[in-house]
Amino acid sequence: MLFQVQIAIRIPQGVDKTEVEKLSAAEIEQVKQLQRDGRWLHIWRVAGKWANTSILDLQGPEELHQIISSLPLFPYMEVDVIPLSRHPAAL
Amino acid sequence: MLFQVQIAIRIPQGVDKTEVEKLSAAEIEQVKQLQRDGRWLHIWRVAGKWANTSILDLQGPEELHQIISSLPLFPYMEVDVIPLSRHPAAL
Amino acid sequence: MLFQVQIAIRIPQGVDKTEVEKLSAAEIEQVKQLQRDGRWLHIWRVAGKWANTSILDLQGPEELHQIISSLPLFPYMEVDVIPLSRHPAAL
Amino acid sequence: MLFQVQIAIRIPQGVDKTEVEKLSAAEIEQVKQLQRDGRWLHIWRVAGKWANTSILDLQGPEELHQIISSLPLFPYMEVDVIPLSRHPAAL
Amino acid sequence: MLFQVQIAIRIPQGVDKTEVEKLSAAEIEQVKQLQRDGRWLHIWRVAGKWANTSILDLQGPEELHQIISSLPLFPYMEVDVIPLSRHPAAL
Amino acid sequence: MLFQVQIAIRIPQGVDKTEVEKLSAAEIEQVKQLQRDGRWLHIWRVAGKWANTSILDLQGPEELHQIISSLPLFPYMEVDVIPLSRHPAAL
Amino acid sequence: MLFQVQIAIRIPQGVDKTEVEKLSAAEIEQVKQLQRDGRWLHIWRVAGKWANTSILDLQGPEELHQIISSLPLFPYMEVDVIPLSRHPAAL
Amino acid sequence: MLFQVQIAIRIPQGVDKTEVEKLSAAEIEQVKQLQRDGRWLHIWRVAGKWANTSILDLQGPEELHQIISSLPLFPYMEVDVIPLSRHPAAL
Amino acid sequence: MLFQVQIAIRIPQGVDKTEVEKLSAAEIEQVKQLQRDGRWLHIWRVAGKWANTSILDLQGPEELHQIISSLPLFPYMEVDVIPLSRHPAAL
Amino acid sequence: MLFQVQIAIRIPQGVDKTEVEKLSAAEIEQVKQLQRDGRWLHIWRVAGKWANTSILDLQGPEELHQIISSLPLFPYMEVDVIPLSRHPAAL
Numbered sequence: 001m002l003f004q005v006q007i008a009i010r011i012p013q014g015v016d017k018t019e020v021e022k023l024s025a026a027e028i029e030q031v032k033q034l035q036r037d038g039r040w041l042h043i044w045r046v047a048g049k050w051a052n053t054s055i056l057d058l059q060g061p062e063e064l065h066q067i068i069s070s071l072p073l074f075p076y077m078e079v080d081v082i083p084l085s086r087h088p089a090a091l
Numbered sequence: 092m093l094f095q096v097q098i099a100i101r102i103p104q105g106v107d108k109t110e111v112e113k114l115s116a117a118e119i120e121q122v123k124q125l126q127r128d129g130r131w132l133h134i135w136r137v138a139g140k141w142a143n144t145s146i147l148d149l150q151g152p153e154e155l156h157q158i159i160s161s162l163p164l165f166p167y168m169e170v171d172v173i174p175l176s177r178h179p180a181a182l
Numbered sequence: 183m184l185f186q187v188q189i190a191i192r193i194p195q196g197v198d199k200t201e202v203e204k205l206s207a208a209e210i211e212q213v214k215q216l217q218r219d220g221r222w223l224h225i226w227r228v229a230g231k232w233a234n235t236s237i238l239d240l241q242g243p244e245e246l247h248q249i250i251s252s253l254p255l256f257p258y259m260e261v262d263v264i265p266l267s268r269h270p271a272a273l
Numbered sequence: 274m275l276f277q278v279q280i281a282i283r284i285p286q287g288v289d290k291t292e293v294e295k296l297s298a299a300e301i302e303q304v305k306q307l308q309r310d311g312r313w314l315h316i317w318r319v320a321g322k323w324a325n326t327s328i329l330d331l332q333g334p335e336e337l338h339q340i341i342s343s344l345p346l347f348p349y350m351e352v353d354v355i356p357l358s359r360h361p362a363a364l
Numbered sequence: 365m366l367f368q369v370q371i372a373i374r375i376p377q378g379v380d381k382t383e384v385e386k387l388s389a390a391e392i393e394q395v396k397q398l399q400r401d402g403r404w405l406h407i408w409r410v411a412g413k414w415a416n417t418s419i420l421d422l423q424g425p426e427e428l429h430q431i432i433s434s435l436p437l438f439p440y441m442e443v444d445v446i447p448l449s450r451h452p453a454a455l
Numbered sequence: 456m457l458f459q460v461q462i463a464i465r466i467p468q469g470v471d472k473t474e475v476e477k478l479s480a481a482e483i484e485q486v487k488q489l490q491r492d493g494r495w496l497h498i499w500r501v502a503g504k505w506a507n508t509s510i511l512d513l514q515g516p517e518e519l520h521q522i523i524s525s526l527p528l529f530p531y532m533e534v535d536v537i538p539l540s541r542h543p544a545a546l
Numbered sequence: 547m548l549f550q551v552q553i554a555i556r557i558p559q560g561v562d563k564t565e566v567e568k569l570s571a572a573e574i575e576q577v578k579q580l581q582r583d584g585r586w587l588h589i590w591r592v593a594g595k596w597a598n599t600s601i602l603d604l605q606g607p608e609e610l611h612q613i614i615s616s617l618p619l620f621p622y623m624e625v626d627v628i629p630l631s632r633h634p635a636a637l
Numbered sequence: 638m639l640f641q642v643q644i645a646i647r648i649p650q651g652v653d654k655t656e657v658e659k660l661s662a663a664e665i666e667q668v669k670q671l672q673r674d675g676r677w678l679h680i681w682r683v684a685g686k687w688a689n690t691s692i693l694d695l696q697g698p699e700e701l702h703q704i705i706s707s708l709p710l711f712p713y714m715e716v717d718v719i720p721l722s723r724h725p726a727a728l
Numbered sequence: 729m730l731f732q733v734q735i736a737i738r739i740p741q742g743v744d745k746t747e748v749e750k751l752s753a754a755e756i757e758q759v760k761q762l763q764r765d766g767r768w769l770h771i772w773r774v775a776g777k778w779a780n781t782s783i784l785d786l787q788g789p790e791e792l793h794q795i796i797s798s799l800p801l802f803p804y805m806e807v808d809v810i811p812l813s814r815h816p817a818a819l
Numbered sequence: 820m821l822f823q824v825q826i827a828i829r830i831p832q833g834v835d836k837t838e839v840e841k842l843s844a845a846e847i848e849q850v851k852q853l854q855r856d857g858r859w860l861h862i863w864r865v866a867g868k869w870a871n872t873s874i875l876d877l878q879g880p881e882e883l884h885q886i887i888s889s890l891p892l893f894p895y896m897e898v899d900v901i902p903l904s905r906h907p908a909a910l
Contacts, residue, residue, distance in 0.1 A: 012286035013831035047880035061265035061320035083243035103650035104194035138243035152684035152902035174880035195376035229425035285468035334447035334502035356425035377558035411607035467741035516629035516775035538607035559649035593698035698811035720789035789866035
């Protein structure tokens with residue numbers, strides 16, 4: 001089933017920049033692997049912000065929480081989750 | 092280029108129900124045609140609401156405005172537009 | 183899987199009171215049946231408001247949208263949906 | 274009587290991680306004990322966030338404040354309290 | 365136990381003025397009776413608005429909902445309920 | 456004349472805990488003295504939060520500002536002030 | 547004592563235009579008289595909106611409520627009241 | 638001097654469509670004339686909404702209010718005004 | 729021309745108190761001088777907050793920005809600017 | 820195609836002032852170069868705030884994100900992006 005996830009990253013003052021870069025790199029790899037697994041369908045950058053719009057295809061809220069809370073930048077994220085269903089206008 | 096469009100429908104008291112159904116049916120046809128044209132990539136129902144999340148692939152804001160403002164239910168829509176760019180984690 | 187659903191009812195001026203009472207009565211019956219089916223686990227009144235907090239146990243967002251959008255008072259509802267997962271402190 | 278409590282945790286930059294883990298572990302034990310006592314009826318994780326939805330069955334606002342303000346992570350919590358009453362649609 | 369109740373009245377266009385005056389008069393009588401019963405401790409007008417701040421001393425959320433939802437102007441109210449407990453600085 | 460004052464306390468990371476306790480203790484004494492003086496009529500704890508609802512009976516905004524800004528925890532307060540007048544339903 | 551009052555006017559659909567003009571004209575006269583009485587010190591138009599910023603010099607919240615709630619357009623007003631005190635930088 | 642003006646149009650249910658079209662047409666003519674006069678520098682459509690972003694070059698808030706409040710659709714507008722000054726990065 | 733300026737001061741944790749007092753004292757002198765120059769017409773304390781309401785009479789947004797951004801506490805200010813025009817009810 | 824970009828700068832406590840000045844100077848040079856390139860059409864200071872309103876003429880969201888996220892003060896920015904299209908009233 002599909003979930004839209006809106007993520008914004010806010011790094012507080014005092015976090016080491018090298019650490020942030022390391023977490024970012026690890027996050028990119030993790031999200032790529034989840035795409036290869038067919039669980040993270042889409043990820044787009046919100047233009048002009050450190051934020052993204054994603055569509056995940058998962059077995060439910062348990063898997064969603066496990067995936068999002070395991071992301072390396074999770075402690076610095078604002079997350080909105082919107083469960084999606086089929087739209088009558090979808091082909 | 093990609094635009095995320097969040098649409099919520101609010102029908103005010105006093106609008107004729109048959110009219111709303113006619114507009115809805117026309118809107119579904121219009122969105123289907125735009126999907127066939129490769130301009131409206133995705134449309135999902137926000138579960139539990141009269142609202143949807145859509146991704147459009149267009150030539151720019153002009154085409155975006157022309158498409159959204161031509162939708163039959165446009166007078167009753169709240170619309171949010173988010174320009175999207177490629178995310179470094181996208182495969 | 184579990185979804186928390188927060189519903190507030192706002193009846194606009196001009197809706198017939200007898201109609202509202204009829205819709206309310208039908209809604210109560212529908213929600214009771216969904217409880218008997220084991221799909222609507224809890225419904226509580228938010229004290230002091232025409233609003234409720236509910237917990238539903240469903241197969242996913244499709245079933246959620248089908249159930250909520252079929253409620254007789256759906257046209258007058260503001261709905262928030264929160265997917266729930268297991269908490270490590272739950273017994 | 275029932276209270277719905279929405280809790281979100283926000284740990285500011287500079288708090289020691291080991292300390293947070295110790296507080297979290299103590300909090301889990303405390304919430305489990307309150308469940309065994311029949312005072313904390315439900316706790317669910319809000320999927321994708323460090324947040325939870327809880328239902329407590331207490332003698333009133335005094336007991337509510339005593340319990341919530343004694344939680345080890347209370348200094349880092351945003352708390353919303355919603356008093357609940359019986360809904361006419363509840364079985 | 366104590367509940368703080370913030371009430372704002374919004375009369376939509378189209379409601380008959382004589383009806384509003386009748387409802388207001390009935391509401392005043394009802395609130396006075398609840399004060400005499402020792403259940404509605406304080407009611408103050410929020411200066412400059414059709415709104416009030418009230419303190420009620422009740423047996424719990426059930427009684428609170430029963431009282432507030434029985435007020436003649438309830439259909440036109442925005443209501444916020446805040447459960448109160450004893451403050452350590454209170455004499 | 457009466458003023459409703461809603462106060463929430465937010466202690467930023469880095470403030471010494473012993474200092475906060477000292478300020479809190481001093482604040483409690485100050486508020487108690489103002490109650491004995493007949494100027495601070497009521498103070499209630501907002502259940503579940505480090506926040507309070509208070510009613511002060513003062514000579515005007517000058518005295519209000521002097522009292523609130525002299526509270527030991529004032530640098531960490533969010534304050535809302537609502538001037539109150541007599542309600543026609545008050546006994 | 548001084549109160550800052552921010553007023554915005556919102557006329558709902560269906561109110562007779564001639565009636566609004568009559569109420570507006572009466573309101574202007576009433577506000578002028580209050581200025582002559584030394585009770586309404588300043589009134590400015592918020593540029594670009596049907597809204598105003600006013601400073602009143604009154605005996606307290608009772609007089610404030612009596613004055614604002616007697617304004618002919620009061621049923622269509624959104625009102626914010628801010629009690630003012632002397633600023634240490636004022637000459 | 639420059640003012641940024643953000644305008645959104647909301648037509649309430651019950652306003653005659655022909656009337657709206659007439660007001661829209663008159664508004665377009667009025668805005669064009671103000672552009673020819675060098676007072677309305679830019680007007681852009683906010684893509685996907687009945688809203689616009691404008692930059693006006695005026696003698697001050699008096700002229701701003703006179704121009705905006707004379708627009709035929711003013712009764713249905715939400716207006717935000719932002720005074721602009723020269724930016725150090727402007728060529 | 730007139731501008732209403734609403735200023736709230738928020739000093740983050742870690743700023744030296746003596747420095748804040750020095751900046752405050754300098755700011756008071758600067759605002760007093762601007763009053764003597766006839767450019768800062770009014771300044772009032774928002775009762776109960778570290779905030780003020782001011783009315784400035786300036787040549788336009790350039791002078792406004794120059795004055796506000798030169799205030800010693802500017803780095804710690806939240807500022808709202810509202811251009812004012814003559815109200816038809818003003819004497 | 821045109822994008823309106825609203826940028827506010829918020830420097831957290833603890834960032835070195837000389838560093839901020841260096842980043843500001845570099846940002847001004849970068850924005851000037853983008854204006855010479857015909858990509859950054861307008862930049863105005865929001866009077867009274869460390870914020871600006873800008874209009875960019877770009878090939879799409881990719882270029883927008885590349886430009887905004889390369890600005891030296893990007894880590895301290897709040898950014899809002901509004902895609903613009905031609906307005907029927909534009910000359």
